Amino acid sequence: ARAPATEPAVVLLDEPFAxxxxxxxxxxxxxxxxxxxxxGASALLVTHDQQEALSLADEVxxxxxxxxxxxxxxxxxYARPATSWVAGFLGAADVVPGTASDGVVDTELxxxxxxxxxxxxxxxxxxxxxxxxxxxxxxxHGIEGRVTQRAFYGHDQLVTVELxxxxxxxxxxxxxTAWRTGDEVVVRIEGPVHALPHADAR
Numbered sequence: 001a002r003a004p005a006t007e008p009a010v011v012l013l014d015e016p017f018a019x020x021x022x023x024x025x026x027x028x029x030x031x032x033x034x035x036x037x038x039x040g041a042s043a044l045l046v047t048h049d050q051q052e053a054l055s056l057a058d059e060v061x062x063x064x065x066x067x068x069x070x071x072x073x074x075x076x077x078y079a080r081p082a083t084s085w086v087a088g089f090l091g092a093a094d095v096v097p098g099t100a101s102d103g104v105v106d107t108e109l110x111x112x113x114x115x116x117x118x119x120x121x122x123x124x125x126x127x128x129x130x131x132x133x134x135x136x137x138x139x140x141h142g143i144e145g146r147v148t149q150r151a152f153y154g155h156d157q158l159v160t161v162e163l164x165x166x167x168x169x170x171x172x173x174x175x176x177t178a179w180r181t182g183d184e185v186v187v188r189i190e191g192p193v194h195a196l197p198h199a200d201a202r
Contacts, residue, residue, distance in 0.1 A: 004035055004036070004039050004041065007039065007041075008041055009041060009042065010041065010042045010043070010044065011036060011041050011042070011043045011044070012043075012044050012046075013032075013043055013044065013045045013046065014046045015046055015047055015048065016032070016045075017029050017047075017049075017052065018047075018048075018049075025052075029052060029055075029056060033056050045057065050089070050090050050091060053074070053090075054074040054078065054090070055074075057074055058073070059071065059072065059073060060072065060073070060074050060077050060090075062077065062086050062089060062090065064085065064089075069082065069083065069085065069086050070082040070083075070086050077090060078090055078091060078127075079192065079194065080194055081093070081125065081194065082196075083196065084123055084125060084196065087125045087194075091127065092127065092128050092158070092170055092172075093125045093126065093127055094125075094126045094128075094168070094169050094170055095123045095124070095125060095126075096108065096109060096123070096124045096126060096167070096169075097121065097122070097123060097124070097198070098112070098121075098122050098123075098124050098195065099120065099121060099122065100114050100115075100118035100119055100120065100121075100122045100195060101118075101119050101120075102116065103115070103116040105118070105122055105124055105195050107124055108143070108163065108165055108167070109143055109187070109189055110141070110143070110189070112124065112189055112193050112195075113193075114193070114195040115195065118195055118197065120197070120198070121197070121198035122195040122196060122197055122198055123195065123196050123197075123198055124193050124194070124195045125193065125194045125195070125196065126169065126189065126193055127172075127191065127192075128158060128170040128171050128172035129172045129191055130189055130190065130191030130192060130193055131161075131169055131170070131171040131172075131187055131188070131189060131190075131191075132171065132173070132187070132188050132189075132190050132191075133159060133161065133171050133173055133179065133185045133186070133187060133188075134185065134186045134188070135183070135184070135185060135186070136184035136185055136186055138186060141188070142186035142187055142188040143163060143164075143186065143187050144163075144164065144184065144185070144186055144187075145161035145162055145163045145164070145169070145184075145185055145186075145187050146161065146162050146182065146183070146184055146185070147159055147160070147161055147179050147180060147181055147182060147183040147185060148160050148161065148162045148168065148181060149181065150179050150180065150181065152175060153175065154175055155174075155175055156172055156173060156174055156175050157172070157173055157174075157175050157179065158170055158171070158172055159171045159172075159173055159179045161185060161187055163187070169187060171187065
Protein backbone atom coordinates (compact mmCIF):
# COMPACT_ATOMS: atom_id res chain seq x y z
CA ALA A 1 0.00 0.00 0.00
CA ARG A 2 2.84 2.40 0.83
CA ALA A 3 4.67 1.75 -2.44
CA PRO A 4 1.83 2.73 -4.87
CA ALA A 5 0.91 5.72 -2.66
CA THR A 6 4.01 7.58 -3.88
CA GLU A 7 3.02 6.95 -7.52
CA PRO A 8 6.34 5.34 -8.51
CA ALA A 9 7.23 4.47 -12.08
CA VAL A 10 8.66 1.10 -11.02
CA VAL A 11 7.90 -1.16 -8.04
CA LEU A 12 10.28 -3.91 -6.92
CA LEU A 13 8.53 -7.00 -5.52
CA ASP A 14 10.99 -9.44 -3.96
CA GLU A 15 9.05 -12.67 -3.30
CA PRO A 16 6.18 -10.72 -1.70
CA PHE A 17 3.78 -13.68 -1.47
CA ALA A 18 6.20 -16.40 -0.35
CA UNK A 19 4.99 -16.61 3.28
CA UNK A 20 1.27 -16.83 2.45
CA UNK A 21 -0.90 -19.93 2.24
CA UNK A 22 -1.83 -21.06 -1.27
CA UNK A 23 -5.37 -19.63 -1.44
CA UNK A 24 -4.42 -16.22 -0.04
CA UNK A 25 -1.34 -16.09 -2.26
CA UNK A 26 -3.45 -16.43 -5.42
CA UNK A 27 -6.06 -13.85 -4.44
CA UNK A 28 -3.52 -11.32 -3.17
CA UNK A 29 -1.27 -11.49 -6.22
CA UNK A 30 -4.31 -10.90 -8.44
CA UNK A 31 -5.23 -7.85 -6.32
CA UNK A 32 -1.67 -6.50 -6.46
CA UNK A 33 -1.48 -6.98 -10.24
CA UNK A 34 -4.76 -5.11 -10.67
CA UNK A 35 -3.61 -2.24 -8.44
CA UNK A 36 -0.31 -1.88 -10.30
CA UNK A 37 -2.02 -1.88 -13.70
CA UNK A 38 -4.55 0.73 -12.53
CA UNK A 39 -1.67 2.86 -11.23
CA GLY A 40 0.22 2.51 -14.51
CA ALA A 41 3.32 1.33 -12.66
CA SER A 42 5.78 -1.24 -13.95
CA ALA A 43 6.79 -3.99 -11.56
CA LEU A 44 9.90 -6.13 -11.28
CA LEU A 45 8.86 -9.34 -9.54
CA VAL A 46 11.49 -11.72 -8.17
CA THR A 47 10.05 -15.17 -7.49
CA HIS A 48 10.92 -18.86 -7.33
CA ASP A 49 7.26 -19.75 -7.96
CA GLN A 50 6.97 -20.61 -11.66
CA GLN A 51 3.16 -20.43 -11.68
CA GLU A 52 3.36 -16.99 -10.13
CA ALA A 53 5.74 -15.80 -12.83
CA LEU A 54 3.64 -17.22 -15.67
CA SER A 55 0.34 -15.88 -14.38
CA LEU A 56 1.49 -12.36 -13.47
CA ALA A 57 4.23 -11.35 -15.87
CA ASP A 58 4.06 -9.72 -19.27
CA GLU A 59 7.69 -10.71 -19.75
CA VAL A 60 9.65 -13.44 -17.97
CA UNK A 61 13.42 -13.61 -17.54
CA UNK A 62 14.85 -16.99 -16.55
CA UNK A 63 18.15 -16.72 -14.68
CA UNK A 64 20.63 -19.44 -13.79
CA UNK A 65 23.79 -18.93 -11.74
CA UNK A 66 23.57 -15.17 -12.24
CA UNK A 67 23.11 -15.18 -16.01
CA UNK A 68 20.06 -14.89 -18.26
CA UNK A 69 19.09 -18.18 -19.88
CA UNK A 70 16.05 -16.88 -21.78
CA UNK A 71 13.72 -13.88 -21.87
CA UNK A 72 10.33 -13.50 -23.52
CA UNK A 73 6.61 -13.65 -22.91
CA UNK A 74 5.33 -16.41 -20.62
CA UNK A 75 3.74 -18.11 -23.62
CA UNK A 76 6.96 -18.03 -25.66
CA UNK A 77 9.19 -19.39 -22.93
CA TYR A 78 6.79 -22.13 -21.87
CA ALA A 79 6.00 -23.32 -25.40
CA ARG A 80 9.45 -22.76 -26.95
CA PRO A 81 12.15 -23.05 -24.26
CA ALA A 82 15.66 -22.34 -25.51
CA THR A 83 17.16 -25.32 -23.66
CA SER A 84 15.99 -28.45 -21.91
CA TRP A 85 17.08 -26.86 -18.62
CA VAL A 86 14.69 -23.94 -19.15
CA ALA A 87 11.91 -26.38 -20.08
CA GLY A 88 12.39 -28.37 -16.89
CA PHE A 89 12.75 -25.29 -14.70
CA LEU A 90 9.54 -23.69 -15.98
CA GLY A 91 7.18 -26.62 -15.50
CA ALA A 92 7.38 -30.34 -16.10
CA ALA A 93 8.97 -31.57 -19.34
CA ASP A 94 10.22 -34.95 -20.53
CA VAL A 95 12.95 -35.36 -23.15
CA VAL A 96 12.64 -37.93 -25.92
CA PRO A 97 15.45 -38.32 -28.49
CA GLY A 98 14.64 -38.34 -32.17
CA THR A 99 15.86 -37.63 -35.68
CA ALA A 100 14.43 -34.69 -37.59
CA SER A 101 14.08 -34.07 -41.32
CA ASP A 102 11.59 -32.33 -43.61
CA GLY A 103 9.42 -30.97 -40.82
CA VAL A 104 8.98 -34.20 -38.87
CA VAL A 105 10.91 -35.97 -36.14
CA ASP A 106 11.00 -39.76 -35.78
CA THR A 107 10.83 -40.93 -32.17
CA GLU A 108 9.82 -44.07 -30.29
CA LEU A 109 6.43 -42.34 -29.90
CA UNK A 110 6.01 -42.10 -33.68
CA UNK A 111 6.46 -39.28 -36.17
CA UNK A 112 5.83 -35.84 -34.72
CA UNK A 113 5.69 -32.45 -36.48
CA UNK A 114 8.61 -30.10 -35.89
CA UNK A 115 10.32 -27.08 -37.43
CA UNK A 116 11.30 -27.60 -41.06
CA UNK A 117 14.75 -26.17 -40.34
CA UNK A 118 15.69 -28.97 -37.95
CA UNK A 119 17.73 -31.88 -39.24
CA UNK A 120 19.60 -34.70 -37.58
CA UNK A 121 19.57 -35.70 -33.89
CA UNK A 122 17.18 -33.68 -31.76
CA UNK A 123 15.72 -33.74 -28.28
CA UNK A 124 11.93 -33.50 -28.23
CA UNK A 125 10.61 -31.69 -25.15
CA UNK A 126 7.20 -32.99 -24.17
CA UNK A 127 4.96 -31.15 -21.72
CA UNK A 128 2.63 -33.46 -19.75
CA UNK A 129 -0.45 -31.80 -21.25
CA UNK A 130 0.73 -32.89 -24.71
CA UNK A 131 0.49 -36.57 -23.68
CA UNK A 132 -2.96 -38.12 -23.44
CA UNK A 133 -3.83 -41.53 -22.01
CA UNK A 134 -6.45 -44.09 -22.86
CA UNK A 135 -7.04 -47.57 -21.49
CA UNK A 136 -5.16 -50.26 -23.40
CA UNK A 137 -7.20 -51.97 -26.10
CA UNK A 138 -8.91 -48.84 -27.37
CA UNK A 139 -8.96 -48.34 -31.16
CA UNK A 140 -6.51 -45.91 -32.68
CA HIS A 141 -2.79 -45.33 -32.78
CA GLY A 142 -0.42 -44.87 -29.88
CA ILE A 143 2.25 -46.58 -27.87
CA GLU A 144 1.55 -48.90 -24.97
CA GLY A 145 2.76 -48.28 -21.45
CA ARG A 146 2.04 -48.96 -17.81
CA VAL A 147 1.13 -46.48 -15.07
CA THR A 148 3.86 -46.35 -12.42
CA GLN A 149 2.83 -43.30 -10.41
CA ARG A 150 -0.06 -40.87 -9.99
CA ALA A 151 -0.32 -37.52 -8.21
CA PHE A 152 -3.94 -36.35 -7.80
CA TYR A 153 -4.65 -32.61 -7.50
CA GLY A 154 -8.45 -32.59 -7.71
CA HIS A 155 -8.93 -30.65 -10.94
CA ASP A 156 -6.25 -32.70 -12.65
CA GLN A 157 -3.67 -35.41 -12.08
CA LEU A 158 -0.08 -36.05 -13.12
CA VAL A 159 0.29 -39.65 -14.28
CA THR A 160 3.71 -41.24 -14.88
CA VAL A 161 3.81 -43.98 -17.51
CA GLU A 162 6.65 -46.37 -18.28
CA LEU A 163 7.02 -47.42 -21.92
CA UNK A 164 8.31 -50.80 -23.10
CA UNK A 165 11.75 -49.21 -23.60
CA UNK A 166 11.86 -48.23 -19.92
CA UNK A 167 11.44 -44.54 -20.72
CA UNK A 168 9.06 -42.68 -18.43
CA UNK A 169 6.66 -39.96 -19.56
CA UNK A 170 4.31 -37.77 -17.59
CA UNK A 171 0.75 -37.04 -18.64
CA UNK A 172 -1.47 -34.33 -17.20
CA UNK A 173 -5.05 -35.54 -17.36
CA UNK A 174 -8.38 -34.36 -15.90
CA UNK A 175 -8.99 -35.66 -12.39
CA UNK A 176 -12.21 -37.41 -13.37
CA THR A 177 -10.61 -40.74 -14.38
CA ALA A 178 -8.82 -42.56 -11.57
CA TRP A 179 -5.71 -44.05 -13.13
CA ARG A 180 -4.02 -46.57 -10.86
CA THR A 181 -0.51 -47.96 -10.58
CA GLY A 182 -0.22 -50.97 -12.88
CA ASP A 183 -2.93 -49.87 -15.33
CA GLU A 184 -2.09 -50.69 -18.95
CA VAL A 185 -2.56 -47.61 -21.12
CA VAL A 186 -1.98 -46.20 -24.59
CA VAL A 187 -0.04 -42.95 -24.84
CA ARG A 188 -0.79 -40.49 -27.62
CA ILE A 189 0.94 -37.21 -28.36
CA GLU A 190 -1.82 -34.77 -29.27
CA GLY A 191 -0.57 -31.44 -28.06
CA PRO A 192 2.28 -29.30 -29.37
CA VAL A 193 5.86 -30.48 -29.01
CA HIS A 194 9.12 -28.57 -29.19
CA ALA A 195 12.39 -29.98 -30.50
CA LEU A 196 15.94 -28.70 -30.07
CA PRO A 197 19.13 -29.75 -31.83
CA HIS A 198 20.66 -32.39 -29.60
CA ALA A 199 23.87 -30.45 -28.91
CA ASP A 200 21.90 -27.37 -27.78
CA ALA A 201 19.55 -29.30 -25.53
CA ARG A 202 22.20 -30.69 -23.19
